[in-house]
Amino acid sequence: MTINRRDALTLIGSGAAITLPALPLAAATTAVRFDHGVASGDPAADGAILWTRATPATGTADVALDWHVAETADGKPVRSGRVKARAARDFTAKVEATGLQPGRDYHYWFTSGTDRSPTGRFRTLPKGGVADVVMAVVSCQLYGGGFFNAYDSIARLDRLDAVLHLGDYIYEYGPDGFGADVARKIGRIVEPAHEILTLADYRARHAQVKRDADMQAAHARAAFICVWDDHEVANDDWMGGAENHDPRTEGDWKARKAASMQAYFEWMPIRDPKPGQPWEAINRSFDFGDLATIVMVETRLLARSKQVASKGEGIAPADYAPMMAERAQPERELLGPAQLGWVERTLAASVAAGKPWQVLGNQVVMARVAGPDLEKQMGAEKFGAMMAKLPAMWRDRLAAGIASYRAGLPFNFDSWDGYPPARERLYAAFRRAKSRPIVLSGDSHAAWANDLHDAAGTLVAAEFGATAVTSPSYGSLLPGIGAHIADANPEVRFCDQDHKGYLLLTLTPDHATGEFRTVSTVLAKPFQTATARRFRAIAARPDQPLEDLG
Secondary structure, three states: OEEHHHHHHHOOOOOHHHHHOOOOOOOOOOOOOOOOOEEEEEEEEOOEEEEOEEOOOOOOOOOEEEEEEEOOOOOOOEEEEEEEEEHHHHOEEEEEOOOOOOOOOOEEEEEOOOEOOEEEEOOOOOOOOOOEEEEEOOOOOOOOHOHHHHHHHHHHHOOEEEEOOOOOOOOOOOOOOHHHHHHHOOOOOOOOOOOOHHHHHHHHHHHHHHHHHHHHHHHOOOOOOEOOOOOOOOOEEEEEEOOOHHHHHHOHHHHHHHHHHHHHHHHOOOOOOOOOOEOOOOOOEEEEEEOOOEEOOOOOOOOOOOOOOOOOOOOOHHHHHHOOOOHHHOOOOOOOOHHOOOOHHOOOOOOHOOEEEEEEOOOOOOOOOOOOHHHHHOHHHHHHHHHOOOOOOHHHHHHHHHHHHHHEEEOOOHHHHHHHHHHHHHHHHHHHHHHOOOOOEEOOOOOEEEEEEOOOOOOOEEEEEOOOOOOHHHHHHOOHHHHHHHOOOOEEEEEEEEEEEEEEEEEOEEEEEEEEEEEEEOHHHOOEEEEEEEEEEEEEOOOOOOOOOO
């Protein structure tokens, strides 16, 4: 979907909030509530995007807001301005605060008359010499899947420069969908109480997530750098549709996609689409001084070819060969030529500038992952005992899955493993750019430490996969399966399918360290935070695998 500036202003008000401080505001001044907190995002060296939602007590007129940025939470503002929370944007407001100093913490808030929002905090991007950068990496936060304890933990971190969100901020399912049993048990039933399809539906689901206290605390703690994955629209989506979209009963795919993207740009602290560019093109980069470049890519709606098979789909043996042949077709895409060229140029510029780290924020697991042959790995007796404990439906699915893995089918066709020619094109771009990047991945609901190799066996990158905030994984059904996956795959150094949490990534000129932080439960409070494992890459040894720090 390509839009001009008039379309952007009409549909979502692109850029309007940023220019409004220079305009008169004829808007309602009735009492408002800030039920959804505040958020910041897309930090720059001189500022960041500031977001809130002003819920008017009465009426449907636009709400006039003042915004303020200060050096301390109770300090005198160093920047202020005015913005509208527009009814046409579901009373959300975004403004780009500029004119700030690089590498500094700032605090911000919004007011409407005597009503004041909570106070948030963000850090501008540094310039020049940088000793270190600390980022939390998150993904997959099924609202009904559990409490957002990972965000509680993140909000309490003493040091945090930014949060990288790799997608699945919301899920589209209704109250009987994915994770329904847990949702009913802990009282987190989704709103609206049906699968979301319309703009009003997507707005309501975003609003519910933003009302969560832990979500608000994390947003108030640091700026988020976000990309979407599939569930912000529908499961296993691609350019032309999704596994969880039936046009016969759910309408036009383009209309659903447009509604979901509009709600996303309204409700997330992200820059609005550039005039004349596709809404889908949310790929962008961020420079952390002389230390690192963060490159956020889009792998869902911009160029992705349809998946050969959907996750959880039964595959008949007769379909193995045709599916693998389709998987190998060279024209199949994830990034597309234009985005791939941009990735290469951005990586090359970072390397030429002398930055030791290029970090690729990417939605899906990139490593080659063959499914585990659990019967062979566990032994017939233990495997049989495990199977006997499973519900009949899962026994059948697991047996079918193992049969397909023995035939050479990958663990997940929705990941980069479903697009091997596209992956080789990306690896070639890494080589041409002279970069050995750190690849960050979400989507899988599991933690990963992977050494990535091209088809010739050359090490080209390191991968850290962030586990889910709440979304269930195979470990809830088969505890310990992550170790079997790691044992079955040379590229996989560590896989944890059992725990929820986040990845804490620390970059220094010498090392990139990934710490897999876990929460003891998502079903209750209080909880404990622990570290499952740590791995690091060494800048001076790009040809060496990840170092296991235990």
